[in-house]
Amino acid sequence: MKQDFRMTYPLWNMAFILILAVMAVGFTSSFVNVTKTEASLSIEAQALEGFLTFAALIAYLVLITIYLFALQSYNRKNPGKKISPFSMRPPEYMEQDEGMTFITRKAVQKVYTFITWTLPFFALIVMLFPIPRLFIVWGILAVAFGQNLIYYMEMRRHLKEAAE
């Protein structure tokens, strides 16, 4: 089960999300101007932002290449349960029988509970406080990261118990 790509899929998602978080620094340009009261202080950080965006883009391309190779290798070894990289349905669902469907449903319920609370709360925070664009993007990515982490931990817990 450890070799099952569907099990490790949320970890790939989390890695992609972390890279996107770095990439967001460049795209949101939040470090360009820092203004202090009385004396104005301007910090030009385009070079740093450019470097971060470029590094993140390279990291993203490297990771997506490794991901596609890993997926191809998995599909070759498991011709009966191939995963399409373009599938709309999240490939991490493990529904090969009723027991696996049961634990997948439990994990998805936990994720749903998490999303139900975090998204409205996050929307409220954004409405009430003047939050820079970068932090809004990071917040959204943090929710996406949390969703994958919860799903992965829940599935791992069940499968670990089944292995004992």
Added chain:
Amino acid sequence: MLRNRVKELRARYGYTQSELGKQVDVTRQTIAFIEKGEFSPSITLSLKLAKVLQVEVGDLFWLEEE
């Protein structure tokens, strides 16, 4: 709460979880979830298990007052 004798009967016939799972067309993990009482199988799966383990469904699964 649903109790069962799957583990006991599986051991009696010398099946591994994988072997029993294969006979009733489910994964080893599902057999483990049933044995631990974490998951209550469908009627179809219960009947299949009872058939393989050569008992009546009522002797394999029963309800226990909490």
